[in-house]
Amino acid sequence: MSISVENDFSLAYDKVTNKKEIDDMSLKMAIIGFGKSTNRYHLPYLKQRKNIEVKYIYNHRRHEDRETQYAGLGIRFTTDLNEVLNDDEVQLVTICTPADTHFDYAKQVLEHGKNVLVEKPFCKTVMETKQLLTLANQRHLIAMPYQNRRFDSDYLTLKEVLDRGYVGEPLEIESHMDKYRPDKAIHTGDKINGTFYGLGIHMLDQMVAIFGRPQAAAYDIRTIQNEESTLDDYYQVDLHYGKLKVTVKTNPLVAAPYPRFIVHGTNGSYLKYDIDQQENDLKLGIMPGDTHFGQDTPDKYGRVKYHNQNGDWIEKQIPSLQGDYGRIYDSLCDSILNGKEKLVSDAQTLLDISILESGIQQPTPSVVHF
Template sequence: MQLVKVGLCAFGMSGKVFHAPFLKEHPGFFLSAVTERSKEESREKYPDAKIYRSVEEMLQNADIEVVVVNTPVQTHFEYAKMALETGKNVIVEKPFTVNVQEAEELVELAEEKGLFLSVYQNRRFDRDFLQVEKVLNEGILGTIKETEIRFDRFRTEPGGKQHKENPQQAGSGSLHDLGAHLVDQAVRFFGFPEKLFADVFSMKGNEFANDYFEILLFYKDNLRVRLKSSVFSKEAHYAYTIHGNKGSFLQERSDNQEAELVAGALPLYGKDWALPLKDADGILNFINENTETERILTLSEPGNYMDYYQQIYEYIVFGYPLPSPGMEVMQNMKIIDAALESAKEGRIVNLV
């Protein structure tokens, strides 16, 4: 099996949970280098990975083919550009960049260099997202008329991370953080919208970056898609509410991969590894072919973040499609930028 050498730009939560374990367990990858500015936390689990004290040092000296830019979003553009200019393929954590101009420049540079650029949209491999995708593809709901996608939390106190909470830093706040997932999912389900209207602000006060957003996406044929997130949601809502002319589907946000990884679970290569659910996590209510109403409690199948790295490997080795390529996710940045513009000016913003 061809071995692909990879370097991590950071070993914080993202590196420890979402990247390093998968690179270690996938037989086609070798975690060759890790950037840790002062600590050596990676050494215990990844002793074969050489530790560098800066991204610049790693890029200049490490024998790697792929670089994972998993640093704060404010540095994504700088490090991804640096990696591309040194001839490395790049995986960028979401959100892609702080604005669409940076995303466009990186996409152009990757194309110019003949390198790949992929954005780590791991929520495409959540069980709940995959279940919604399955129901939509089956067409059981008929023509979709209204959809709401939510990602709520109950975090009423500041977390202390300046790159996420300082309103003076571009790219901070929930819109770039959780919104990067919701926008991506809406576009995956329904394509690029025609226009939008957004409300984006901080419930905790103006001294903090936005922690609430509501984006209304307008599609042709009178489809409306609402994306919403709040940090003052003690009681959970359905994460996905979908209404069509033949029925409705309600889906909980039920994926447990992140929690299991944080607790120390190891992802398995070639098989499902996340724990199965014990109870139904969805409700499907529709009119069947006999014009009778059916109401079914649904149980989603496990998701698997390993599938992202498997697709990266298959792209490198076999030339299969690249998962979440930069060109594709760049469109998401247009929606995020437009949402900020809409909220600031209090108007509908045209996208096409």
């Protein structure tokens, strides 16, 4: 067996990002909502993009303590939504509000002739999703979900491992986002506010982006911490693609470290521990543009073990590619201003919501064929 670090792996970054020069573009936008999502997952990345101007942030009430950190950016904070919707300069509106408000806000934005980016989940039902996508297409606008975890470092690296054929034909993939967070509180409300819709959408979309529509899905969605809760906190979904089975799973009571990704194929295996570090850095106040932002340390790199052409077992440490949630906006700029195909297609958006909705429509466990 030989063990090495694949030093040239980071050279694949430009190929994976599909990066292009977009300095000649200019886009004015607004954000609806001024909570954690806006402040953690959008504004830090938008501040790094010289070609995008955030003209407005609308919220039902002002938060002057938060607003001060954006002084000098020229953002107008308003409690008047009509001010945003009736401004012809605004080309794009991002919706960062509670999930059950997404449909109504997105519909208003589209009806006022503006493109819309919607935080996850895009909508609750396939019917709502079709309404928004149809309205957008009729008005030659873009409506798209904010699937930022397509730009997680761990996910980008997984795609590159598969593309390079290290494991051969993939036969089994496990995607885990587990944690240890005991919570005995009673959580009730609409299923759109549960863990499956809130986090499962990311994990499902990552797999849909690679493998497309599954033949069937087997669901186990439930509450394991408090039997009186009506909102799920645990899910395991097995997506079946012929010989390939893809499992996405979240468990809130996992104390021991478990791999983020496990891949077994006809030629080898790949394991990666720990999640993309962008969120952890953002929580600490380390921002995009700061040195080493979002980077894995070498002890967190994934490892692949495979047969080479001589039949020897090779084991390599795979440096993690650089993640960047702001690339959603780079892509969206290119779509709005240059007419390029959007990152998340309508078919993918509908499939994501269909898999979610199918999972909550019948008692668990269940199997649905697509």
